[in-house]
Amino acid sequence: MEIRSENEVLADVKKGPWTEEEDAVLRSYVETHGEGRWNSVAYFAGLRRTGKSCRLRWLNYLRPQVRRGNISLEEQLIILELHSRWGNRWSKIAKHLPGRTDNEIKNYWRTRVQKQAKQMKCDVNSQQFRDTMRYEWMPRLAERIRAAEFKGQPACLPVSSSNDPIFDNRGVRMAELESGWKDPSLMPEVSSGILSDSSDAQVSPVSGLTESYNPPDGLTGGPGSGAGYSGWDMPGQEDMMSSELFLDGGDSWDSLWNEENVWFLRQQLSDDHF
DNA sequence: AAGGAGCTCAACCGCTAGAGA
DNA sequence: TTCTCTAGCGGTTGAGCTCCT
Numbered sequence: 523m524e525i526r527s528e529n530e531v532l533a534d535v536k537k538g539p540w541t542e543e544e545d546a547v548l549r550s551y552v553e554t555h556g557e558g559r560w561n562s563v564a565y566f567a568g569l570r571r572t573g574k575s576c577r578l579r580w581l582n583y584l585r586p587q588v589r590r591g592n593i594s595l596e597e598q599l600i601i602l603e604l605h606s607r608w609g610n611r612w613s614k615i616a617k618h619l620p621g622r623t624d625n626e627i628k629n630y631w632r633t634r635v636q637k638q639a640k641q642m643k644c645d646v647n648s649q650q651f652r653d654t655m656r657y658e659w660m661p662r663l664a665e666r667i668r669a670a671e672f673k674g675q676p677a678c679l680p681v682s683s684s685n686d687p688i689f690d691n692r693g694v695r696m697a698e699l700e701s702g703w704k705d706p707s708l709m710p711e712v713s714s715g716i717l718s719d720s721s722d723a724q725v726s727p728v729s730g731l732t733e734s735y736n737p738p739d740g741l742t743g744g745p746g747s748g749a750g751y752s753g754w755d756m757p758g759q760e761d762m763m764s765s766e767l768f769l770d771g772g773d774s775w776d777s778l779w780n781e782e783n784v785w786f787l788r789q790q791l792s793d794d795h796f
Numbered sequence: 797a798a799g800g801a802g803c804t805c806a807a808c809c810g811c812t813a814g815a816g817a
Numbered sequence: 818t819t820c821t822c823t824a825g826c827g828g829t830t831g832a833g834c835t836c837c838t
Binding site for chain 3: 538539558559560561573574577581610611612613614624628632
């Protein structure tokens with residue numbers, strides 16, 4: 523076997539976007555020999571890539587299970603919920619979203635959620651922002667999922683990035699115009715009463731979560747105190763997880779929202795060892 | 797139509813944990 | 818116990834795309 527010096531190997535390593543040919547080589551090799559030993563994969567497959575790069579490409583792009591495309595409403599809700607519990611544990615969160623990669627979720631969080639925090643002029647880890655998610659966005663999302671199901675649409679209807687009911691730019695701007703959210707003094711807790719009516723049950727192109735949401739009586743009193751979404755620190759989580767909100771109404775999510783997975787998620791979310 | 801700004805996402809980097817010698 | 822290797826994780830970057838003016 524040819525022995526090459528480290529420098530020779532390093533100089534030979536290719537970086538940047540993968541070509542179709544490289545993808546085909548990697549896919550073929552992994553399908554034949556299986557995953558693991560990524561440095562060996564790179565070497566024996568004849569790819570001028572690091573093992574790390576091969577692993578990443580396979581896991582995030584080439585794996586057959588990888589779901590590509592827009593994040594659905596339910597996925598958004600799960601991401602918000604799980605992030606509130608685990609923080610930036612992307613791979614852990616990704617385990618609860620079959621087919622989604624940690625990278626994808628991380629990107630979603632950074633591009634959509636953090637952007638909102640920025641527009642609200644508050645830190646994404648601040649209590650203010652967390653409360654906004656907790657009492658405004660998540661109930662709002664749940665409401666929209668319910669509404670979509672009620673209207674006979676699949677609740678897991680993917681949300682196009684240009685039509686994102688949560689973070690769509692145009693929606694955000696409309697919501698900002700309506701509510702003055704860019705002004706920290708008009709944050710949801712104090713502004714919900716003056717915001718526009720939230721009774722639009724349809725999934726409109728306008729931001730769903732940055733619109734107003736009038737919490738059910740008592741909800742603003744704290745987690746789990748109202749009839750709406752209450753899944754933080756878990757009073758009421760049983761209701762949430764067993765409700766129709768989290769049961770598949772469409773075809774594409776059969777594998778995710780089956781009984782077993784709902785049970786598993788319920789177990790996870792009721793686990794105090796977060 | 798053109799240029800700039802902003803956004804998305806694939807890919808890289810550095811670090812850490814775990815396994816095995 | 819220590820060292821090395823590997824896999825995995827989270828943070829960051831930058832190319833390409835879209836939108837706005």
